[in-house]
Amino acid sequence: MSPTAATSRLGVRKMRPRDPAQVFRAASPLELFFDLIFVVAVSLSSAQLHHFESEADIGAGVGAYLMVFFAIWWAWMNFTWFASAFDTDDWPYRVLALTQMGGVVVLAVGTTPAMASGDFRIAIAGYIIMRLALVAQWLRASRSHPDLRRTALRYAVGIIIVQLLWVGFPFVPAQFSVPVFVVLMLAELAVPVIAELGVQTPWHPAHIADRYGSFTLIVLGESVLASVVALSGALEETEHVAQTVLIGSGGFVLAAGMWWLYFSVEVTDRLGELKTALPFGYGHYAVFAAAGAFSAGISVLFAVVNGESHVEAVAGAATLTVPIAIYVLGVWFLILRHRLPAAWSALIPIGAVLIAACALLPAMGAPVVAAVLAAAAVMVLLVIAVEASGVRDAAEASETGVPEASAPGS
Numbered sequence: 001m002s003p004t005a006a007t008s009r010l011g012v013r014k015m016r017p018r019d020p021a022q023v024f025r026a027a028s029p030l031e032l033f034f035d036l037i038f039v040v041a042v043s044l045s046s047a048q049l050h051h052f053e054s055e056a057d058i059g060a061g062v063g064a065y066l067m068v069f070f071a072i073w074w075a076w077m078n079f080t081w082f083a084s085a086f087d088t089d090d091w092p093y094r095v096l097a098l099t100q101m102g103g104v105v106v107l108a109v110g111t112t113p114a115m116a117s118g119d120f121r122i123a124i125a126g127y128i129i130m131r132l133a134l135v136a137q138w139l140r141a142s143r144s145h146p147d148l149r150r151t152a153l154r155y156a157v158g159i160i161i162v163q164l165l166w167v168g169f170p171f172v173p174a175q176f177s178v179p180v181f182v183v184l185m186l187a188e189l190a191v192p193v194i195a196e197l198g199v200q201t202p203w204h205p206a207h208i209a210d211r212y213g214s215f216t217l218i219v220l221g222e223s224v225l226a227s228v229v230a231l232s233g234a235l236e237e238t239e240h241v242a243q244t245v246l247i248g249s250g251g252f253v254l255a256a257g258m259w260w261l262y263f264s265v266e267v268t269d270r271l272g273e274l275k276t277a278l279p280f281g282y283g284h285y286a287v288f289a290a291a292g293a294f295s296a297g298i299s300v301l302f303a304v305v306n307g308e309s310h311v312e313a314v315a316g317a318a319t320l321t322v323p324i325a326i327y328v329l330g331v332w333f334l335i336l337r338h339r340l341p342a343a344w345s346a347l348i349p350i351g352a353v354l355i356a357a358c359a360l361l362p363a364m365g366a367p368v369v370a371a372v373l374a375a376a377a378v379m380v381l382l383v384i385a386v387e388a389s390g391v392r393d394a395a396e397a398s399e400t401g402v403p404e405a406s407a408p409g410s
Contacts (some may be wrong), residue, residue, distance in 0.1 A: 010258060013090040015137075015144040017202045020085075025207040027214055028095055031083055034076075035215055037101045038361075039222050041072045042110035042292045046226065048115040052295035053319045054309040062293075064115040067181055069289045071107060074188055075100070075130045080211045080314045081192075082134065084203040086141045093140075096133045103129030118177065121170045131163050147199050158191035189282065196274055205271035212284060216262055219291040220255055226295035227251045231302065240347060243305045245371045250372035254324055257379035258291065261331050261348075264386050265339040283334045290327035297323055304368050313362035317371035324375060325356035328382065336386070344389035351382040 018025075027035075045068045052061020079100060087093065106126030114121040135156045142152035165184055172180045231248040271277045297320030302311035304316040311319070332348040340348070358374040386392070 011091050013088045015086050015088050015093070015140045017085055017141075017148060018087060018204060019144055020204050022201040022204060025204045025226045027207070027209075027210055028083075028087065028089065030089070030094060031080070031211065032214065033086075033098065034079060034101060035218050037104045038072060038215075039218050041067075041104055041111060042219060042288075043226065044108050044111045045069055045072065045115065045192050046223075046292050046296045049293060050299045052115070053296060053311060053316075054303050056309075056311040056315065058311070058315060058319065061115070062116070063178065065293065066289060067178075068111050068114050068123065069292060070185055070285065071127045072104075073285050075104065075107070075134075077284075078131075078134055078192075078216065080215075081201070081203055081208070081281065082137055082141075083210070084207045085201040086137070086144075088141045090214055093137070096137050099133040099205065100130045103127065103131075103133065114296055116176060119170070124166055125170060128163050128166065131159050135159050148201065148253050151195055151199050151201060151268055154195035155191065158195060160188045162191065170213045193278070200274055203271075203277070205268045205277075205382075208271050208277070208281075209268045212280075213263065215288065216291065217259070219288055220259055220294075223291060223295035223298070224252065224255050227255075227298040236387060242313055243367065244302060247301050247305065250369070250376040251320075253376040254320075254379050255294070255370075256375070257383050258294070258324065258331075261328065261336065261386060262287075265335060267335055270338060280334055283330060287327055287330040287334065290323040290330065293323035294320070294327070299408060301368060313368045314359055315349055317354070317359035317362055321356050321359040321371060321375050324379075325352040325391070327347065328352040328355065328379075336391075339391050340386070340389050341391075344385055344391075347385045348382060351378050351385070354378045 012353045036402070045065055048068075049061050049065040052058065052064070059197050079097070083097075088315045095360065106129060107123050108126070110120070110122030110124070110126055113121075115122040138156040142149045162184065165187065169177075169180065169184065223247065231244065267280065271280060300309060300311065300316050300319045304313060306312065309316060329349055329352045330347070332352070336348055355375045355378050358371045358378065361371045361374060362368050
């Protein structure tokens with residue numbers, strides 16, 4: 001049903017579920033604005049990760065980054081799936097969505113103290129603002145459709161319980177913070193699983209695919225922007241112009257390859273049922289986090305070349321190649337392996353391992369720039385493999401009704 005239907009007094013609409021079969025459903029301007037607000041938080045967390053990695057404190061930086069990024073990703077994901085099912089676009093819906101965005105801003109401000117000193121108070125305050133605004137949305141939904149009332153109330157109650165637990169997290173002793181965080185994270189992940197056990201919310205598969213694709217583009221775009229800014233600054237201060245340019249060029253090729261792999265095939269038909277949609281949604285934590293770490297790795301390599309980093313060359317190269325390898329593995333596991341012929345599909349994880357292994361080249365006497373260029377070369381080969389498999393031609397043929405040609409090697 002269109003969100004413009006059933007308007008009552010004062011412009012408040014009954015929050016009826018959207019039609020999951022609606023044609024040409026795309027992201028709304030409010031959703032796109034929501035994504036842009038989240039990019040601020042991703043950018044700040046990536047900048048802090050770069051600081052940790054440049055100071056050779058990689059383990060602590062990665063751990064803090066993954067914790068902060070979970071809050072960013074989880075809040076975005078919950079809003080996305082709710083909006084896919086219940087976006088009424090009336091003024092209360094917009095006010096609550098904007099309130100969630102305000103919480104994102106607070107969370108973004110809190111990323112620096114959370115990652116730098118382990119002070120999560122500001123970040124959790126922003127997180128709670130976002131989550132309580134979502135509770136209000138679920139309570140609205142529970143009053144609008146009898147069949148979905150229990151599902152919506154399960155969401156609302158589950159979120160409230162977990163948020164009460166988060167309030168106590170800043171007071172947890174430092175030695176127990178990671179295990180307690182993992183427990184709370186698992187509790188968060190369990191809420192949708194439990195809530196959807198009964199009548200499932202009517203998310204729109206094509207809309208979900210569009211939203212995840214949009215956020216992937218935004219995170220990759222933010223990484224390219226951060227890389228360009230770092231490159232610009234490095235060129236003004238460095239004597240190693242050639243190496244700096246090569247790192248920037250290799251970084252762009254890697255980003256382009258990451259985009260190419262993600263958007264090689266359609267995923268809509270795998271998002272119609274909970275058993276396939278849930279792994280897709282949860283698995284993107286690794287994909288998004290790795291893409292966000294990509295810009296930090298490029299910045300670290302610029303610092304290594306200019307002698308401004310305390311990290312060794314191999315570890316510095318790994319800050320770039322390992323996140324990219326994780327991204328490639330994530331895209332393969334969630335998307336490509338369901339479409340590629342078996343022989344071609346096997347090449348993708350092999351290529352991911354090779355990309356990660358490129359970080360070892362400086363240990364063999366090669367300059368650090370060689371790791372970037374080698375990883376970029378492997379990425380190009382992976383793109384060629386996906387194209388040679390014929391998977392995109394097959395997808396286009398199925399959409400247009402034109403008989404597909406045999407895939408090479410089939």
